[in-house]
Amino acid sequence: MVRMSGNARESGRSTTSRVLALLAAFSRRRPELTLTELAALSGLPPATTHRLAAELLDWGALERAADGRFQVGLRLWEIGALTPAHRELRSAAIPFMEDLYEATHENVQLAVRDGLEVLFVDKISGDSSVVTLTDVGGRAPLHATAVGKIILAFSEPELFAEVAGRELPRSTPHTITLPSVLAQALRAARRDQVAYSLEERSLGASSVAAPVRQADGTLVAALSVVARSSKNVRGLAFAVRTAALGLSRRLAGQGSA
């Protein structure tokens, strides 16, 4: 039998990108993967997947579940927790989020921008409150959420231009899909220091958000409360603003301790 194997590597792809492709294969939808799934999702041959995954396993970036499936390892979580959004912002935010939760007993969320999306960094949810679509680590569009509008309203105008330049995907009949209407909502947000999403992301859920700023006044995050649309979310606006201002003052008052 002739050994006709050898090297048929896919050109133009770095080893680093292969490793990152393995990590990127995991998602909220699919947090546990078999080797074959991992290979398919990362676009790598099974043999390569196996070898690289073994190295990640060895280091602790990945782990194997009881049934042998791959899952994200604690070591990776530990390092991920060093990101500024988690380390500085989240720890400072927790007390204010608790206060907000105790006062309203509704879902309280903390979000930052990543790319052209909102990324939820933390969340406190009561058992009685609305079921929100997105969990911690989840993403949502900027234009359809209250936190997203706050981010758009208080970031550089280039961000709005970028978002408005693309299509504004519709989530519900109430989603804003016209750039001009969105621009008007952002003006109102700048004026009132709060933004709303009234069933624009999912029917039966509305939210109010307020800006969180760091010492120099630039926006770092948005804090929001989600409630059933039947409730008067507008009545929660002052509570959210107050908590967001308190958190901003805390961030300004101390470096990161």
Added chain:
Amino acid sequence: MVRMSGNARESGRSTTSRVLALLAAFSRRRPELTLTELAALSGLPPATTHRLAAELLDWGALERAADGRFQVGLRLWEIGALTPAHRELRSAAIPFMEDLYEATHENVQLAVRDGLEVLFVDKISGDSSVVTLTDVGGRAPLHATAVGKIILAFSEPELFAEVAGRELPRSTPHTITLPSVLAQALRAARRDQVAYSLEERSLGASSVAAPVRQADGTLVAALSVVARSSKNVRGLAFAVRTAALGLSRRLAGQGSA
């Protein structure tokens, strides 16, 4: 001028291990690093560090702070949040931790085992409560903490053997450093379903912990309350046990929703 450069690569080190070394360079102590620091901590030449870091930057595993330093990126945090400890355990635990906090207004902590240490997965801390040594993402020794004792008491005996085989480092005058005394404490923990640490980790702070189990009865985490030693932590034992039992029932009742 003769070009005498070329390749002098360090043998026996995979590209993957280099990438992981870069990630491992970040720590709670040093969450922001310059290129030179990153190179020194990872043990890679500056040129290699620069090239690999650029690729990680491009993908979002790393980010640059305003001053140009490297820090862990949101993308990595996002993937780290997919670890079972975060995704299943933490989200299920939050309501119970809140209840515990509202009842006691002391620090509430959730911890899992990683290797021969305790890893804190989540924490709720009031402003009035004791300042704890360890933050979310932080580690602590198994033998000197209440959560660690719970983990030792309800895991396979091999774990205790492994820990007792090594030295038990002393943190305070009250730290248990004799395997026989530790074994006795673990027997008491198994009997009472709670474990204590009475100023064994840091003076002025004591804690009570209880086991969190999954459907099949195996231990998955430990829940604890930290209080000033002057307070009677023993009085908090039932509260912690109740919350831990509630959380265990929740984990048994549903897969991961």
Added chain:
DNA sequence: AGAGCCTCTTCCGCCGGGCGGAAGCCGATG
């Protein structure tokens, strides 16, 4: 139980991705 199938794991020879010394760049400092 034997055949067929699928997934996981191991092996190894060929080769191009990636290594890192050197040089160039840039801002800070004396």
Added chain:
DNA sequence: CATCGGCTTCCGCCCGGCGGAAGAGGCTCT
């Protein structure tokens, strides 16, 4: 203006790593 330290780019050599193939193990179906 010279010096210095850290950051970035360049590029030719070479060995780490790629992945097809084969082997092992487990499951279903007939």
